[in-house]
Amino acid sequence: xxxxxxxxxxxxxxxxxxxxxxxxxxxxxxxxxxxxxxxxxxxxxxxxxxxxxxxxxxxxxxxxxxxxxxxxxxxxxxxxxxxxxxxxxxxxxxxxxxxxxxxxxxxxxxxxxxx
Amino acid sequence: xxxxxxxxxxxxxxxxxxxxxxxxxxxxxxxxxxxxxxxxxxxxxxxxxxxxxxxxxxxxxxxxxxxxxxxxxxxxxxxxxxxxxxxxxxxxxxxxxxxxxxxxxxxxxxxxxxx
DNA sequence: TCAGTATATATCGTTATATGACATATAATA
DNA sequence: TATTATATGTCATATAACGATATATACTGA
Numbered sequence: 001x002x003x004x005x006x007x008x009x010x011x012x013x014x015x016x017x018x019x020x021x022x023x024x025x026x027x028x029x030x031x032x033x034x035x036x037x038x039x040x041x042x043x044x045x046x047x048x049x050x051x052x053x054x055x056x057x058x059x060x061x062x063x064x065x066x067x068x069x070x071x072x073x074x075x076x077x078x079x080x081x082x083x084x085x086x087x088x089x090x091x092x093x094x095x096x097x098x099x100x101x102x103x104x105x106x107x108x109x110x111x112x113x114x115x
Numbered sequence: 116x117x118x119x120x121x122x123x124x125x126x127x128x129x130x131x132x133x134x135x136x137x138x139x140x141x142x143x144x145x146x147x148x149x150x151x152x153x154x155x156x157x158x159x160x161x162x163x164x165x166x167x168x169x170x171x172x173x174x175x176x177x178x179x180x181x182x183x184x185x186x187x188x189x190x191x192x193x194x195x196x197x198x199x200x201x202x203x204x205x206x207x208x209x210x211x212x213x214x215x216x217x218x219x220x221x222x223x224x225x226x227x228x229x230x
Numbered sequence: 231t232c233a234g235t236a237t238a239t240a241t242c243g244t245t246a247t248a249t250g251a252c253a254t255a256t257a258a259t260a
Numbered sequence: 261t262a263t264t265a266t267a268t269g270t271c272a273t274a275t276a277a278c279g280a281t282a283t284a285t286a287c288t289g290a
Contacts (some may be wrong), residue, residue, distance in 0.1 A: 012247065013125045016217065023224040030267050039220055043213075050248055052269055057247085075257035076267030096221045098158075099214055102131065105154055106211045109138040127276065145238050165277055167240055172276085190286035191238030 005091045008061065009098055014050050019063065019084065019092045026067055028079035029055060055082060063088035120206045123176065124213055129165050134178065134199065134207045141182055143194035144170060170197060178203035 011019070017036040021027060027035065032055075033046050058064045059082075067081040084092070126134070132151040136142060142150065147170075148161050161169075173179040174197075182196040199207070 010128045013217075014248070020221055020224055028267080029269095030265095033267095041216065043216075047249055047251095048267090048269070049250075049252095049271085053247080053249095074267090075255095075265065077255055077269090079267070092221070093225060096218060096225065099218050099221070101156065102128075103211060103214050103218060106135055106207070106214070109135055110208060110211065129277070143238080144240095145236095148238095162278055162280095163238090163240070164242085164279075168276075168278095171240095189238090190236065190284095192240090192284055194238070 005087060005094050008063065008091045009095055011091070011095045013044060014046055015054055015058070016092075016095060017044055017046075018051070018054055018058065019088055019095075022064060022082060022084045023089070023092065026081045026083040028070070028081050030076070030079070032082075058082075058088070063091055120202060120209050123178065123206045124210055126206070126210045128159060129161055130169055130173070131207075131210060132159055132161075133166070133169055133173065134203055134210075137179060137197060137199045138204070138207065141196045141198040143185070143196050145191070145194070147197075173197075173203070178206055 014036075017040060018032055021032045021035045021039060029051055033048070033051055036044055036046055055064070059066060062085055064082045065085050067083055070079040070081065073079065129151075132155060133147055136147045136150045136154060144166055148163070148166055151159055151161055170179070174181060177200055179197045180200050182198055185194040185196065188194065
């Protein structure tokens with residue numbers, strides 16, 4: 001059941017943002033791309049190769065799941081929707097705990113003699 | 116002078132901890148290994164291959180520099196000491212800013228409807 | 231005395247992941 | 261009607277981590 005979510009850490013930056021983008025609810029690939037860009041203040045611009053290979057991997061790892069396909073709702077190919085699994089959410093939460101730990105130590109060490 | 120320190124981000128977890136380990140002052144490789152393990156609450160255990168290839172890369176990137184070699188101060192081969200360069204410190208500081216941004220967004224998105 | 235452990239360095243082959251370049255298709259807009 | 265934004269995907273390459281392996285030294289306990 002709990003399936004050792006620690007084994008998926010650390011997440012890479014693209015993977016972290018993809019999962020975080022899905023945290024509020026389902027999205028399709030292209031929407032994730034734009035959301036990650038906004039979410040990171042314009043800093044992280046996923047290429048399509050990074051995005052779709054990451055989505056494939058996350059599906060295989062069952063950190064996300066495929067939902068229904070939406071037909072003709074606008075321009076472009078049919079949208080494929082993805083959502084976080086419970087496991088995916090737990091991994092994302094564990095990652096934030098990891099980040100907190102790193103940040104805590106960094107603050108301690110960079111103050112000493114720092115700016 | 117400022118040499119675009121953003122280009123070195125994101126740091127990988129091992130690289131981040133190696134630089135952070137050097138933040139308070141110079142250390143030799145093996146000391147970094149032990150320090151990183153302690154610093155991360157036992158979670159991050161650098162293999163020697165990760166450590167020494169990372170040190171080589173960081174030297175090449177001039178994020179760290181080599182100091183004097185210490186002879187016969189104890190068991191093992193002679194110790195080689197490393198220290199952060201100004202550039203290395205700036206990269207480490209920039210990385211903590213990046214981590215802060217990720218954590219801020221993660222907190223916002225994981226609260227909504229989360230545990 | 232001598233075997234084991236901790237200290238200290240380093241390389242090699244494999245694997246995982248990101249990334250730029252390329253490819254395809256659709257609808258809206260100028 | 262040409263361009264742009266939307267939307268999907270693959271391929272080759274580069275980077276970095278990591279387990280395995282190797283070498284050398286000093287201390288410690290049986």
